[in-house]
Amino acid sequence: MTAPATTHTLLLLLALAIHPSVEICAPDCTNADPGTSVRDPTDCTKYYVCLLVNGEVIPSDEPVPCPDNQYFNTDHTVPRCDSINGAPQGFCSPLCDPCVPDCDGTNPGTLQPHPQDCNKYYICLSKDSKDGHFLEQDCPSGSYFDFMSGICQEDLTLCYDYCDPCVPHCTYDGQLIIDPLDCHRFYQCTPPTMSVFLCPHEKMFNIKTNICDASECYITCGGGGGRRGDKSVVVG
Template identity: 40%
Template sequence: MASVWRLAFTFVAVGLGFCHGKLCFPDCAEMREGDKVPDPTNCFRYYYCSDPEGTGDLIHSSEPLDCPEGYYFNAELHILECEPIVPENMHCTALCNPCEVKCTTPGTLIPNVNDCGMYKICLDNGNSLDDVCPSNLPYFDYETGLCSQDSSACYNLCDPCDLYCTHEGKVPDPVDCTMYYYCDPPLLSHFECPNDETFNPDTLVCEQSLTGNCTNLC
């Protein structure tokens, strides 16, 4: 019975599309040509919005731009510009990690950040169920919540080699598994695991390696 339910649910979901869960990407919705929007992962960067086909569907630039040194990007809707950093202000708030796509509502579809041919179905208990796009629609479009033939619709914002300092706490060093960073946005402090231990990116603590070696994230 469970497999029949899953097949039926998948058919409806892939055919109709559902609102996606909590994603982390520059949002040009309701913006105008040439408007700037914040980089949701970094309070010192921003993206431009543009309408490539003149249809009113704006997209963000492929790469973010950096604010000048000593400036941050003010994400308030009535500002949306780089402004001088004021020490007593909170500049880096409400950041998100593009590699942590979370379910917000049961029944929504969210991308698998490691495989564009797969997606996740959000369940009632907050967990998710992995599923695969059909062969005739091999790519999951994270914006529409539909499988499609367009590979450019893939969720490609998670870079395992990038270091996302979005909330206070430990984050792994992507190029050295014996080290980690302590993040206090936007500040980072580098640490080495003691006693030849390796940093576990799941538990976020240094542990003795059972194999005597470790694998870097990138």
């Protein structure tokens, strides 16, 4: 069970208007017509198709990739895949990491899904909170967090399921991220591409300092290969 919140946090939560906030890394078909294509918020070379299912318009289960060397251009009246050659500066931004909760201190009181555990969720806190930018909470036993409505309910299909810890997620130029399968390797991001590098002299990539040193080995994939339930592990 999650540890009890501190008195400071409890007082802060009482002062906040807690409300759901749709995860920015999830595709959004709100007010879209069936058949509409919407951008994958985590990868500018992919898109989702909005589908009418049981009277509700929802995104397809998996994103559709654009052809090679193309990106999904939302500047058209009808968005489509265009060539990356000649694309305007910043065509691949903004992007987000689906495995990081959208709590940066600027949206206190909003509820966010736990990226890897549907039995939990986060309450975003303010920048000046002594407890960090979010507070982890448990859903009641046997229930799951619906990230769209911000409530715990019994339907597992309503879980946030966009985080794959076995896939590296680049969000901005120059970002350095660890290879989720090999702590001796890391990537330098230039979305939508990335370059792979090997740490020298058997050193490992430190996810806290973003440099190669003799630190512990952080394997973010967790070895499970699936989306839900994988967690970072430390190999001494």
